[in-house]
Amino acid sequence: MVIVVVGSGKLAQELMVFFLSQPGCQALTWQTLGGRALADAVVVHAGSGRELDEVVAYCSRTHTTLVELSTGSAVEGRALNFPVVLCANTNxxxxxxxxxxxxxxxxxxxxxxxxxxxxxxxxxxxxxxxxxxxxxxxxxxxxxxxxxxxxxxxxxxxxxxxxxxxxxxxxxxxxxxxxxxxxxxxxxxPAPYAQGVAQIVAAIQAHPLEDRLYKVTELVDKGWL
Structure with missing residues (x-):
């Protein structure tokens, strides 16, 4: 499992600490990724939005699933050719x-x-x-x-x-x-949020997603969480 965390705030830091401690998980920051395409990677956007355009361009180019944790994200109104899971909450x-x-x-x-x-x-x-x-x-x-x-x-x-x-x-x-x-x-x-993100990522990797926007509650309705 490869997790790419975008952002430098408290939540992003907590996610990095959590995923780095998980066996079988490779956690990278957006800066460390450097635009490389990685198989089975999931991008988790926990930033303010400054890097969102770059993130969307990367996910579009590499067909990587994006987990959006920022409320009111501009990604909601965009045409998408990759899966996005919009999370108002991750507990x-x-x-x-x-x-x-x-x-x-x-x-x-x-x-x-x-x-x-x-x-x-x-x-x-x-x-x-x-x-x-x-x-x-x-x-x-x-x-x-x-x-x-x-x-x-x-x-x-x-x-x-x-x-x-x-x-x-x-x-x-x-x-x-x-x-x-x-x-x-x-x-x-903070613990329930990091654990929840891990469960959301696991659900995404276990089930193929269409190239569209999902609300995370859809994953609940499908019985994936």
Whole structure:
């Protein structure tokens, strides 16, 4: 298994550390790859987008599958001649919840619905998971309540102090006035994301993909994850 990691931020660094520790896995940075075509390679884009044009050109030339981890990626609107898996999230348990709501969230139309998300204070990018959850239950992005205050995160969401710097929390509340349902998801620390990327890559290598854009929840629906 050859994994090419694009990006220099925290997530990209965590992925490199994780994949370098996995038996039978060769992990390369985008710079180390140097444009070489490698059999059975998968490119994982965890960068800001500065190198995306180069990455797309490389994947097009070598017909290499691209795993896109950046929210709101420009790759979504492009004509593709290679497979792309778009990941709003890479935690497998969370992805299964997202797939469940994507398939059945329409059943809650007509009820009062609220969605709150919380991430570490330094997160400024679009909360892609929350946006997909909102769409699934018929809410707009503007309806999402975002929390970045550590005091609120500890008191209301019960995020442990040691995970305030890296967590993802989502709360969906659905009510009809007399009864209600609350669904909460909580991911703490970096490990679940790196492990999830590894499972996504394994699923890609075990199943042939068409030359098109896939949402990662499609892999869940197919039973590959």
């Amino acid at each position: 497998i348990l969370m992805l299964k919840v997202m797939a469940m709501l994507a398939g059945h969230g329409h059943l809650f139309q007509g009820y009062e619905r609220r969605l709150t998300e919380s991430h570490q204070a330094g997160k400024t990018s679009t909360p892609g998971t929350a946006v997909e959850l909102a769409e699934s239950i018929g809410l707009h992005e503007r309806d999402i309540v975002s929390v970045r205050d550590p005091a609120v995160q500890q008191d209301d969401m019960k995020i442990p102090a040691e995970h305030l710097g890296r967590h993802a929390f989502h709360r969906i509340v659905i009510e009809d006035g007399l009864s209600g349902v609350t669904l909460e998801t909580r991911v703490l620390g």
